[in-house]
Amino acid sequence: MSKRKGLSVEEKRRRMMEFFFEKKDFFQLKELERQCQKEKGITSMSVKEILTSLVDDGMVDTDKIGTSVYFWAFPSKASQNRKRKIDDLEARLADAESKKLNLMDAVEKAKVGKEESDDRDEILSRLSEMQGEKTRMEAELERYRECDPDVIEELKQETKIAKEAGNRWTDNIFSTKSWIKKKFCFEESVINKQFEIPEDLDYLE
Incomplete structure (x- = not known):
């Protein structure tokens, strides 16, 4: 299996804006570092850099309240x-x-x-x-x-359709492997090798 390619800067920007639009709430930097990594796959080390670029472009608002700095962005604005x-x-x-x-x-x-x-x-x-x-x-x-909410929603729908299609094919492969094992008494490892099926093949989450 090849190493997964990291997200581009523009993809990170798009995902962070998507995060703000979905949550419709106020966040401190530490919260964003934790939640954006967990929910959007943006590494915590790059969150500050991406956030700063969005603030500089006027796409994310920020304000200091007491000793805390908050960030937010709503779809309407x-x-x-x-x-x-x-x-x-x-x-x-x-x-x-x-x-x-x-x-x-x-x-x-x-x-x-x-x-x-x-x-x-x-x-x-x-x-x-x-x-x-x-x-x-x-x-x-x-x-x-690229940061338009309509475009983001369209991308989400396309991703959902692609994921469902991938899982259907994965299910077909598992069904075919099961039939071959019962019909010809082959070991699963032999089937995987013969048809070049990855050992770690699994459904998309």
Whole structure:
């Protein structure tokens, strides 16, 4: 069996937001380190780093009460924040698209006669910058969409369906192995080796 690959930063961020949305409560850092590891598979050592990034992005709220620091995030506010961010990014993206078209038009006009000029070089440079900005904003826009409650719910449903399908196939394998043992009196280890079935095959929890 190969070693299980660790979670990416974005996956940890998504799972932590999912945790907040499900609990709808206030937590201290120690509580998050314990519960996120237990319920979401986020190692306790990385909880603080992921939490800080979410606070910096305005996705998780925090406040100090007395000597204790609390963290929270509710779906309603998260949706509003994401909508505002997405609207802002989409407006900036539309503006970038408009500027890009204008620059492309200017470039085409500058090609007439194929004359080399400082203006042409400047326009090409600005066009390249705008294309890079457009790519960056599209990536940031997609990042916020990944934390949308609807997307998270869809992922949960897909995971549930995949898990049920996996368990059905596991059940079929166990049934087939049982039939072979009764029919041909083979040892289970022989069957596993012959059909390359892992010894630790089991149902998904």
